[in-house]
Amino acid sequence: MSETPAVAAPAGIDPGTFWRTLGARATGMTVVTAMGPDGPTGFLGLSAAHVTADPATLLVSIDAKTSALASVLASRHFAVNYLPAEAAHVADAFGGKAGLSGADRFVPAEWTTLATGAPVLKAALGVFDCTVDDVVQRGSISIVIGTVAGAASRADGDPLVFFRGKTHAGLAPLG
Template sequence: MSFEATGAEITQGAFWRTVGARPVGATVITASGDAGPAGFLGLSFAHVSADPPTVLVSAGKSTSALPVIRAAGHFAVNLLPGGAEELARLFGGGSEMAERFATGRWASFVTGAPVLDTAAAVFDCHLQQAVEDEGAVILIGRVAGVRTGGAGVTLAHQGGYRDL
């Protein structure tokens, strides 16, 4: 069912519904801090440049993993493999960090950020810059390591998950 909204009618719900119309690869953004690993479901991952290799992710200012990422000075982008809906939901919020990392096999790569062994792709990054804007923080990372593996990916689309 289609809809439209303009001006003040663009509520958070209308915004997220419209963003959700675009299928995106579900990613988990992770870091390792003094209290252990932290991470969140990142649906706003994008590349910035291939030379030098740079990526960005956006996190809400209230994201619980954000202070860990800032203090650690690193983050990893883990593109979830096919069949990882449970993991996407765990990292989507509402669960404790220990519960999130109890699912899957995690190891470190270059920066010390946790990376998922079965990830379809990994970008391990040094935090280069954090840009605050409205209710979000844009994290820009210089890529220190990349890895691909696993067949297929988990996509987020229209509030749910699908395998590709």
Template sequence: MTATPGLGASRPASTDLLRSAFRRHAAGVAVITARGALGPVGFTATSLTSVSAEPPLLSFGIGIGASSWPAVSEARHVGVHILGEHQHELAATFARSGADRFGAPTAWREGPEGVPVLGGVLAWLVCRVVERVPAGDHHIVLAEVVLGDPGGAGRPLLYHGGGFNALRD
């Protein structure tokens, strides 16, 4: 049997290795929102995953140090917004620490269950939080889709190589 290069003794992978590998992985871009005690909160997520069709479940990750975590940790419902390629500024705003995420020019309204719903997105969903699973320095939030609107126009925004990108023809 021949040893595979780079597969020496078993040891934990580094954070740098994980980040370097995932820079090569293209992911869709979403914004997760919730109603917090002091107003709406939200963050940009590239960890959104469809989990189950029946019941309709999805998941996303959120860091326990994120400014939105206290509200998401207690929210009964969250908003999930699939961003279009025209929304790279919105994605950047919700990713930036200390930004006024719901100030102008962000278009939003209070939606069902009090969840902040963003305007101009490709699709939005209101989801009931089912479970929060600790996972290292993050939590994985499992949520059931309650209602939404998948009818927005445009093409998806992607995150790849450390930046927001559009699909190429």
């Protein structure tokens, strides 16, 4: 009878390696929004993902330092807005590059709502409007899981993509 070989526990990696490796994956840029007690709020959400189509469910990961977390938890809703190539100014505003914060990032003519009251970018390639079902804590991150209450999409347009720490408009070669 042979012995089962011992399996070593995987070694951890440092945060720099984690982010550099994750950055090798191109991802569509999103802005996650909510209507909080003090008005509209949001953040650049690079970790928004689908969970299942039946029932339609999404998740977003929100760092405890993100000011929008309190509004998402209080309002029990969020919208995931998929940014089009022409919305780099929106990504800059929510990514802290435009010198704006809070409700100042929401130009009223550019936003509307769907089912929950969360702000929805009119020019978004697609948007999912969700009600919060569950929140899972992992370190300093809240993984917020929501059921889709409304959705809309455009038939045209190119995505705004994040790759290796940079924003890329359209479907041009990344690099």
